[in-house]
Amino acid sequence: MFDSLKKAFGSKGAKPEPGVNGPPVSAPVPVEPAGERLADKYPQVAKIGVNLSIRAPFEKIEPTVRGFSMGMDSMANFTFRCKNTECVDGGFDLTEEIDHMISEYETSKHGRRVCQGWDGKSNVGHQRCYYELNFIINIGYK
């Protein structure tokens, strides 16, 4: 099976692939930095403040709250990493939440998200991470 593939694709005198032996392919287009600046995306917004706390499932102790304000020059990216160091494909995305708030001119909102990643590599496919994010978002408008 593999021998016949080698014969088909690896033999000398085969038609050269573009960019390998043949004519150069066009240069790759530089990738724009992901997302856009907050000031460009939300010109009506003056400031965005976010308070976050992330805790393990069934953890009784209230975790410390991390609060910060986003400068309007920063990228409009509201994804946050999961605190579970074993987490696979998890994390929290508040982009839609904030998008919706701004479209409704809401100034404050709190809510909760549960991580839908997997609780470690060996648990992929059967045990979700379920770390919990509690958030408070405050938005000031111009």
Ligand SMILES: [Zn+2]
């Ligand atoms: Zn997670």
